Amino acid sequence: MVNILRAIDSIVSNDIPDVVNFYRNQNKINAVGDALELFIKDIFANTLREANELKKQEVYEQVFSYAGNANNPPDFMLKSGDAIEVKKLQSETAQIALNSSYPSAKLYSSSPMITRTCRDCEKWDEKDLLYAVGCVNKQKLSSLWLVYGDCYAASHEIYQNMKVRIIAGINQTAGVEFSPTKELGRVNRVDPLGITSLRMRGMWHIEHPQKVYQYLNLPTKKTNQNFRLLTLMRESKYLSCPLADREKLESIDNSNFQIQKVKIKSPDNPVKTIAAMLIQYQT
Structure with missing residues (x-):
């Protein structure tokens, strides 16, 4: 089953493209945000290098149960897997605009913000929600955060x-x-x-993960660095992924790739901590 660990492996196994020109050369996009969204879809589907559009679409149909629209979350959902919300920024210091949807630890089929198509695309009640926050600067993807909502957002009741x-x-x-x-x-x-x-209408914003988790002593971007990936999930989420996928990542022999256990502040009660996994990769 497709999962976050396979998406990370897809990034590490492929050169990170100049995302805008990469998709523009294939006549697929009109805007930078479209390029980032396509890139996120391709890392989950492992279709970054698939040039045949029909074959890629066949894989998409096997991997995704829903592809969203501009007005309702999420941007897409994995079959029997995560819901994914993509956010494009030009700076790691900028706040993330969530518009009328407040931050979510999980995505629920009962949410009034999702469409009927999303609700009915498969049998589901609750999905883990992954925020994919990309910084696209000068046509290039300089950083990508993949952070789960239950590490990032408080419970539904707080915002409601x-x-x-x-x-x-x-x-x-x-x-x-x-x-x-x-x-x-x-x-x-x-x-x-x-x-x-x-x-x-509410206009919700949330701080960039780079700022939220700075207490983890995250490295700042180096001048000669092309790209960096930071993934944060609860340890329980990491351990729920198939053993084969975990072992494959853990066997990567690359000084630029790191998996570490960390403690993060609970979004509901910051005096409590949550066992989490931080995965970093840079080129």
């Missing part, structure tokens, strides 16, 4: 409670006619004629 408190505050404001929506809500009949409404 904040949303409820905001809605309650607006709803209790005198003279405001409030209607709930899938977003924050809508205020109706704003003007004397009652013909204008105000749509309220």
Whole structure:
């Protein structure tokens, strides 16, 4: 079964391409973000070097159960596996825009933010959510973070409670006619004629993983460094992957590749720590 460890092996086994020109030369993209998303799909499908589009599509159908759209999470889902959300940035100091979807430790089929197609693409209730955060600078992918939501985001209740408190505050404001929506809500009949409404939408942001996990003494990017990969997952997630995939990664003889056990702060309670695995690779 396709998993995060096989995706890491796909990166290590292939030269990291100049992602924008790599896909632009194949007439596949119009925007830089499209190139990063295709790259993430190809590392999971192990199709980086597959030039035949029909063969690649056949592999995609075997690997993925859902390919998303620009307005609803996730960007794609592995069959009986993870949901993946891709985020493109130009700097590792920039915050990540999540728009109307707050950070998620997991993806649930009951979420009002996903489409019916996503909900019905396979039989599922809950999926591990992987954030793939790529820094694309001057047409090149300089860094890629693969971090799981349960290492990164607090529980659903934390964000939902904040949303409820905001809605309650607006709803209790005198003279405001409030209607709930899938977003924050809508205020109706704003003007004397009652013909204008105000749509309220949350715009969520989260700090870049490079900043969030700096307490792990992460190395900063070197001037002569082309690319670096950092993957963070709970130790239990790592151990749930097939033994053969773990042994293959652990046998990599490359001074630029490292697997280490770390302790990370719990997103729900920072005085508690979680056993995790940090995998690093650089070229």
